[in-house]
Amino acid sequence: MCAKLTLIFNRQVAVLRTLERLHRHFRTCCKNDVVMSGKGGDGEKIIDPALAGKRAAARRAVEEHIRSNQVVGIGSGTTIISAVERMVELVEARSLNNIVCIPTSFQARQLIIENKLPLGTLEQYPEVDVALDGADEVDADLNLIKGGGGCLTQEKIIASCAKEFFVMADDRKITDALGTYWKKGVPIEVVPMAYRPVQLKIQKHLGGVVELRMAHKKAGPIVTDNGNFLIDWCFDGTPDWLEVDRKLQCIPGVLETGLFLKMAQKAYFGTPEGNVTVRVPRNT
Numbered sequence: 516m517c518a519k520l521t522l523i524f525n526r527q528v529a530v531l532r533t534l535e536r537l538h539r540h541f542r543t544c545c546k547n548d549v550v551m552s553g554k555g556g557d558g559e560k561i562i563d564p565a566l567a568g569k570r571a572a573a574r575r576a577v578e579e580h581i582r583s584n585q586v587v588g589i590g591s592g593t594t595i596i597s598a599v600e601r602m603v604e605l606v607e608a609r610s611l612n613n614i615v616c617i618p619t620s621f622q623a624r625q626l627i628i629e630n631k632l633p634l635g636t637l638e639q640y641p642e643v644d645v646a647l648d649g650a651d652e653v654d655a656d657l658n659l660i661k662g663g664g665g666c667l668t669q670e671k672i673i674a675s676c677a678k679e680f681f682v683m684a685d686d687r688k689i690t691d692a693l694g695t696y697w698k699k700g701v702p703i704e705v706v707p708m709a710y711r712p713v714q715l716k717i718q719k720h721l722g723g724v725v726e727l728r729m730a731h732k733k734a735g736p737i738v739t740d741n742g743n744f745l746i747d748w749c750f751d752g753t754p755d756w757l758e759v760d761r762k763l764q765c766i767p768g769v770l771e772t773g774l775f776l777k778m779a780q781k782a783y784f785g786t787p788e789g790n791v792t793v794r795v796p797r798n799t
């Protein structure tokens with residue numbers, strides 16, 4: 516009887532240990548969904564090569580540009596998560612202090628709060644020292660397409676208030692001409708009641724195809740942090756971006772475009788191996 520009980524007890528202990536191991540493994544995978552094949556800049560294993568590149572670029576941008584006593588614009592998307600992670604490391608190591616973070620979206624705000632970084636607003640700090648953000652595509656003049664994550668308007672406002680604006684991305688996103696890599700079109704935020712006429716006007720005057728961006732886990736369109744709709748304009752050819760942006764901005768109902776032209780001072784591109792190249796606009 517006693518031997519039988521010991522056997523049952525030992526089996527239960529073994530099952531518990533296995534469960535504990537599985538739980539630990541699962542937690543590590545979740546925590547490090549960035550940390551998967553290749554190297555993330557500090558020797559960790561990283562599964563997704565693009566995420567490894569983003570992480571390396573973000574860490575480098577923070578190390579080169581974020582200093583104590585600065586007001587820092589925090590972009591949106593996945594790349595900024597690694598930038599915030601590096602900022603937290605520097606704060607914990609006491610190499611960075613007295614910063615204020617201005618979010619470009621609900622997601623960025625949550626990221627700042629969860630990481631216990633000081634949160635501020637443009638109302639309190641209308642002048643931003645440095646803004647960091649990701650991009651969907653970057654050309655050789657550091658013109659950007661942004662807004663794949665739907666946060667372009669606040670991102671552009673904060674970048675425009677920053678003395679310096681730095682972009683971080685994985686190296687697939689640098690191309691000679693916008694639209695080569697990012698095939699989903701230029702995101703444009705529109706006032707909901709105007710989306711249909713705006714869509715038709717763009718197609719008529721600028722060509723291409725304009726789609727209303729639909730939600731996946733909700734019926735109907737995506738609604739931005741500002742309560743608006745997004746349309747994505749798949750354009751033809753290689754337009755004169757400054758002229759195109761001017762025309763788009765003139766259409767009543769257009770709030771902002773995802774064309775960030777001549778705004779970035781420097782861009783950091785990371786490779787899956789964790790190497791980073793730094794670019795400045797071609798004609799500077």
Ligand SMILES: O=C(CO)[C@H](O)[C@H](O)COP(=O)(O)O
Pocket residue numbers: 590591592593594595648649650651660661662663664665666667670
């Ligand atoms: O503009 C954005 C969100 O509106 C993002 O910065 C852009 O989509 C890049 O995202 P990620 O860092 O996830 O690659």
